[in-house]
Amino acid sequence: MRIAVFASHNGSDLQAIIDACKSGALDASVCVVISNNGGSRALERARDAGIPGYPMNVGVYGSEEALSDKMLEVLDDYKTEVIMLAGYLKKMSGKVLQRYHNRVFNIHPALLPKYGGEGMYGIRVHQAVIDAGEKESGITIHRANAAYDEGEIVSQVRIPVLEEDTADTLAAKILKQEHIFIVDVLNKIVKGEIPIGAEK
Ligand code: GRF
Numbered sequence: 001m002r003i004a005v006f007a008s009h010n011g012s013d014l015q016a017i018i019d020a021c022k023s024g025a026l027d028a029s030v031c032v033v034i035s036n037n038g039g040s041r042a043l044e045r046a047r048d049a050g051i052p053g054y055p056m057n058v059g060v061y062g063s064e065e066a067l068s069d070k071m072l073e074v075l076d077d078y079k080t081e082v083i084m085l086a087g088y089l090k091k092m093s094g095k096v097l098q099r100y101h102n103r104v105f106n107i108h109p110a111l112l113p114k115y116g117g118e119g120m121y122g123i124r125v126h127q128a129v130i131d132a133g134e135k136e137s138g139i140t141i142h143r144a145n146a147a148y149d150e151g152e153i154v155s156q157v158r159i160p161v162l163e164e165d166t167a168d169t170l171a172a173k174i175l176k177q178e179h180i181f182i183v184d185v186l187n188k189i190v191k192g193e194i195p196i197g198a199e200k
Pocket of ligand 1: 007009010011013085086087088107109122175178
């Protein structure tokens with residue numbers, strides 16, 4: 001299965017996918033990496049792994065329309081089958097969502113539908129969980145749609161929040177688990193246990 005990964009910053013989830021493809025733990029390949037951020041570590045990781053990487057944003061292409069068209073072109077050129085949004089902080093283009101209907105997934109570091117939506121990213125998510133006194137948090141992978149962090153939930157893992165946890169310790173604990181969970185879920189997609197429907 002050919003997976004396109006979108007990431008805005010560090011790309012440690014991307015790295016977990018690259019490593020799993022390389023070791024054979026995941027029967028797939030990362031066909032292309034797209035980032036809105038030309039200076040992202042994610043694009044460096046792609047380069048280091050010999051995977052084509054594209055900085056793509058309105059600044060580069062002039063308009064949302066032109067950006068969407070170029071994204072579709074690149075995704076099609078690399079024969080993308082599934083798109084994984086792994087720390088991608090931009091809204092996904094409607095045209096891409098339409099073309100890759102049911103095939104675009106997002107990972108979020110909390111138990112959606114709680115602690116998601118616009119502005120809920122990075123340490124803010126974990127701080128909100130701690131502030132609310134939650135006894136558990138977790139990770140969600142869902143199908144992406146035009147809104148932030150909505151769309152059908154395909155898999156979740158629960159992670160306890162301990163008395164001594166801070167937003168930072170919780171963030172570190174969850175990110176570590178993400179690296180395992182994202183590969184597990186992609187494996188289920190590859191095996192057809194999570195359906196993606198026919199290509200459009
Ligand atoms: C992860 O916590 C992911 O759930 C969220 O963004 C973070 C990306 O981390 N959507 P990294 O850039 O892969 O290290």
